Amino acid sequence: MTVQDVRAFNRFYTNVIGALDYSRHLYAPYTLTESRVLYELAHSPRTDAADLRSELSLDAGYLSRILNKFEKDGLIERTPSRRDPRRIRITLTAHGRETAALLAERANESVGALLATVPSAERSRLTEAMSTVRELLSDGRPPRREDVLLREPGPGDLGWIVSRNAALYAAEYGWNADYEGLVARIVADFAEDHDPHLERVWIAELDGRPVGSVMCVRDDAPATARLRLLLAEPEARGLGIGDRLVRAVIDFARDVGYRDLVLWTNDVLSSARRIYQRHGFVLVAEKPHRSFGKDLNGQDWRLDLHGAPE
Incomplete structure (x- = not known):
């Protein structure tokens, strides 16, 4: 395998996912990054801005703007942590959970549409291939x-x-x-x-x-x-x-x-x-x-x- 092989696969996969997401307006009215932040909030039992910056490798100012937008839209609440008042705990509101669930439903439909193009008999091969890519590119590190x-x-x-x-x-x-x-x-x-x-x-x-x-x-x-x-x-x-x-x-x-x-x-x-x-x-x-x-x-x-x- 050469560098060009990897780059060719990357272009192919990016085009497949990009076209699928665009055709279904997957993240609207939010950007991909905003949707990732919302996803993390929906799937973490407790978190704060520092956790999100670390998990998603986001600039502090950029994340702050996203959280301000979420708060304005009624998606999140920010309260001081009882363990450390210097840290701000971020939780989803009921509206935020509904929005996260809607985006998750869209994502599931999008992936479902992609899988529908793969014959049932071939899906196990696809799963094995994806697992192989993840295993090889993780450099053999144990789960964290x-x-x-x-x-x-x-x-x-x-x-x-x-x-x-x-x-x-x-x-x-x-x-x-x-x-x-x-x-x-x-x-x-x-x-x-x-x-x-x-x-x-x-x-x-x-x-x-x-x-x-x-x-x-x-x-x-x-x-x-x-x-x-x-x-x-x-x-x-x-x-x-x-x-x-x-x-x-x-x-x-x-x-x-x-x-x-x-x-x-x-x-x-x-x-x-x-x-x-x-x-x-x-x-x-x-x-x-x-x-x-x-x-x-x-x-x-x-x-x-x-x-x-x-």
């Missing part, structure tokens, strides 16, 4: 924390949550199909009837594939949310995925007005329990039980969202 994306679930992701929970807990703890049934019921209840303003699922994605997940749902107690089904794939552990997923739930629950966040787990899940403790959860009750084919010790944990540090 910043390579992990938190996003909302897409088609098939809820089924993935059921499948991976069942497989992982069977492999690591010997739990039987009773656990898969429990997870399936939890996920089905969410899919069939949930309030998107008060309940949410996050998928952690690495290199285009899901590697973790968590849910936040309403609890029976007033003003209380429940964290459920925290999971991180073994090959992706060590990247802080569990911490980020739990932090995403905490931020979301606090922002929408919950007073308390609770969860139920078992003491054999020591890694998960350490994550909960780091984020301020307190053990409030525990009880032995026989479930999933094992003798277990169930635990109830609670976090006071008004007292928890941001």
Whole structure:
């Protein structure tokens, strides 16, 4: 392969993507860079201007103008960070989330239109080729924390949550199909009837594939949310995925007005329990039980969202 080969491919791919985006007015009324900033805000559980500058390699003045425009359009809110008053926390408003979702929908339609031109039998080749390009040009470096994306679930992701929970807990703890049934019921209840303003699922994605997940749902107690089904794939552990997923739930629950966040787990899940403790959860009750084919010790944990540090 020569330099000219790479440049020729770059021109070809740029023309394909550029023509597709232009024909669908993909980012209107925002520029590509503005849309990238909006995307980062929609997929990061918490962020500030310094985070955005680092992640997107943007000039401070240019980013400031973009954020001013977003604030004028009612897309974002800026508030001082409780951890460091010198830093400004940036969050999307409801209108901002709707706008980000619209741009994401357009992007999905655009990519879908592109894939529709590829015969079904050839799409696996395309996927393998794209993965090969990414692998070779990454210079063999291991995944980094910043390579992990938190996003909302897409088609098939809820089924993935059921499948991976069942497989992982069977492999690591010997739990039987009773656990898969429990997870399936939890996920089905969410899919069939949930309030998107008060309940949410996050998928952690690495290199285009899901590697973790968590849910936040309403609890029976007033003003209380429940964290459920925290999971991180073994090959992706060590990247802080569990911490980020739990932090995403905490931020979301606090922002929408919950007073308390609770969860139920078992003491054999020591890694998960350490994550909960780091984020301020307190053990409030525990009880032995026989479930999933094992003798277990169930635990109830609670976090006071008004007292928890941001």
